[in-house]
Amino acid sequence: MKKLHTADENSTFIINSIQGRLSAYMILVGGVFLVFAPLFLLLIVSLKGKTEYLMNGVYSWPENFLNLENYITAFIEGRFAIGFWNTFLLILFSVPLALFLGTMLAYALGRFNFKLKGFLFAAFLIPTFIPGMTVTIATFTLIKALGLYNTMFAGIILYIGTDIMQIYIFLQFINQIPIALDESAQIDGASKFRIYWSIILPQLKPAIATTFILKVLAIYNDFFTPYIYMPKVRTAATSLNSFAGDRMADWPLMSSAIIFIAIPTILVYVFLQKFIIGGVTDGAVK
């Protein structure tokens, strides 16, 4: 007799047949394999010495699982310490600023009525339809004209730009805060900035946290901005590229360098996985 699977609240689709369920699992496990296989191969290659790799190739366990020689060489020769440090500074200066500007903008748009409001909304929305890569040449000349080329300010100033996604997410939260809170604070003599600071901002915490983590990931992973606008300021991503230069054939060494750059965001993801996926969907679906 066929066992009918009943719907639980998480499953919209019901696959009844055993073959169907089996193929579903096989496809998903196949996907998991495709995600992990290259990463796993990199990991075992990174633990092999040069001669060991030449002798045994990819598919063997490393002779010594604690052989960190490649990692040390990559870290020193790739000057990753400077790269990580500069990336850290970029994040430190641009993310809080971006969050400030974004929340203030959302507060002004969400709590005040003024003539140009609709116009401003449109003004912030339109650039999302301008494909970023197409205007690179012009942005480059602007950065040069401002004297920011090859300085960290180029990155900071480009990263603090507010995007419409952020504004929407913040606005949704602001609209849920009862306006009576603002009014009673105002009666108590609080300034607008005071209201923003002690009423609005604390209520925005969840949205700020999500935006914070997504911004950090985006800046850490960004290659284009530092490469084009500040090639002399090494970041994590660009230092991997310059390290690769003439070492491309030395795969054990390259593997460890790749893992070095990949590991920080993977670690963050392991701990904040639900949070990150939630943030990405919130931003994209709305």
Next chain:
Amino acid sequence: MERKSDRMTIVGFLIVPVISLILFSYYPLFKLFQISFTNWNGMSTSMEYVGFKNYLDIFSQRELFEVFANNMAYVIMAVIQQFAGLFLAILLSSNIKMKNTFRAILFMPYIINGVAVAFMFNYMYDFTNSPINMVLNLMGLKPISFFSMSYASNFSLAFISFWKYVGFTMVIYLAALQSISHEIYEAARVDGASFFQTIRLITFPNIKKVFQISLLLSFNGALQVYFEPFLITKGGPNGRTATFITKTLNLAFDYGKYGKAAAMGVVLLIIIILITLIQKMFLKEGGA
């Protein structure tokens, strides 16, 4: 009095974001058009206006069409990615176990540094001792040259972004699927609809809008792709994997032809805006 202070607050709160918007979003756009009509070399302080020469140059060269042909590989992969992502999302919305674990793992590539991913695949694709070719070798098959003069090289590169972004697409569709009310499915189940019938008759019509938007975004991404060819093949061998953007960057930063590069930027901008408008028209029709 009250109103005046309000106005001050609004201005105070908006001034910085608005200035940065004008400076970094609108001014470059204006500048791009301006440069595209000049022969500026990126260095000299003066630039001469040359009219439509840059545009005529671009369209008279076969190269433009060749790079567009290369971009098509990414467009095709982008479409496949939509269906794969949707399919995975459907599987993860069904009555199977460990859904959250599968979701977390399949999404992971999205957050890994792109440079690291590109070089990782450069290793996987390596001709002489790559993991893939070693397996082929063991099975007595000929090694594959992933970056050759063949058009397929573009697919090797496009697969890298497929690997990185299919989990993202999946997560977007998961959210879209969850927004469809359960009662409809319940009703279909009572009526005895099969798994595939449910997808065809309920899921597809309900996520059409998300599907179109997601497809549009990945189309735009595919037309602006530069990352993998830029890092791995540098557009080579002999221009085989050059994309529209790598070509543009090349013209400006390697040959100092800023005017022509800007004109290419304008051309791509117009193409993408056209695609967006066409899509919008379709959306309206479908929604009515």
